[in-house]
Amino acid sequence: MAKQPRSGLATLHVLVIDDHKGMREIIWTILAGLGVGNISEAADIAAAEAQMKRFPPDIIFLDWMLQSENGLEFVRHIRALPDNQNPFVPIILVTGHAEYERVVEARDAGVTEFLVKPLTTLAVAQRLEMVIHHPRNFVRAGEYLGPDRRRRTRSIDGPDRRGTPEMLLDQDEIDAVMKGGADER
Amino acid sequence: MSGDEPKVRRMKGPRGHPYELIDVPNRLARKVGDFHVDPASIARVQARLDALAARYPDMALPEWERLAAHWQQLRSGAGTAEDDEGFRRIVHDFKGQGGSVGYMLITEIASSLGELQRQADLTSETARQAVDQHVAAIGTILRGRIGGDGGAQGQALMAGLRLLAAKASGERAP
Helix, strand or coil, rough: CCCCCCHHHHHHEEECCCCCHHHHHHHHHHHHHHCCCEEECCCCHHHHHHHHHCCCCCEEEEEEEEECCCHHHHHHHHHHHCHHHCCCCCCCEEEECCCCHHHHHHHHHHCCCCECCCHHHHHHHHHHHHHCCCCCEEEECCCCCECCCCCCCCHHHHHHHCCHHHHCHHHHHHHHHHCCCCCCC | CCCCCCCEEEEEECCCEEEEEECCCCCCHHHHCCCCCHHHHHHHHHHHHHHHHHHHHHHHHHHHHHEEEEEEEHHHHHCCHHHHHHHHHHHHHHHHHHHHHCHHHHHHHHHHHHHHHHHCCCCCCCHHHHHHHHHHHHHHHHHHHHCCCCHHHHHHHHHHHHHHHHHHHCCCCC
């Protein structure tokens, strides 16, 4: 059997938080296949917090609908952590909800990227690539701490409307999320 | 200073709203180095997912049995809030999982079933029969290990289920 080429991802630690064992297995299979070296799993927020203390993750994959918990509350909790606990960790939200209002709600909680179910390998790989090679600045505006809701690659010339209510919607980005991964396989 | 600390710039929006723009050093890129999506790794992962897909029906059948049990309780009028929540959750899980391992028809049916739950009056017999058919179809696909979109038969089944769902949704109580 041919040996799998060693990927730079071998050094990464990814934490997968999902209450459904089958879904964790699917994400684990994709991440391991892409070459991620360390993958931890948690079925709920308490287990995730314990994992994060033991072995801080580089990236988190988080299901929105945990058993009796809301994944977005966990996102807000992480973003509010003291600086030495990495409130800037990239969080990729895994969700079956691609409705406009849901996407905006999640983004405004401080999610870094979205991954719409059903998953595709390409979509997972692209989200990894985004958080590794195209990270965003963070913004603290009022109650919000999270990734800049405009991509770093965009010019910031012209009116800067960060922190104003109308800036919470970035149509290009929301359209891209709502398109999802359905045609990416 | 290690150079690894975030740099914070205090800014003001055009209406005077203060905010902080925080430039977080890209520690991940330094750690990972050159990583880009390539077709070879995608194909490698697909082979692993195919192996997982072969086990999927066996993994999912117990969950389908729970789905059917919740529905029977709800249909009979003896269902509890837990049955309702359990039913919704399992439908949602099927929608997300099926297509992720190559069972697109499961995702399609679960998606239609979810829509039915939202749109139809589930106390009507038409809607109940539509749910019956959706639940039964998921079981049939899992037992028959019908992957992909199910081919022509699968798509005919899906078209029939959509018709039932549309009819039930049209009879929604005011």
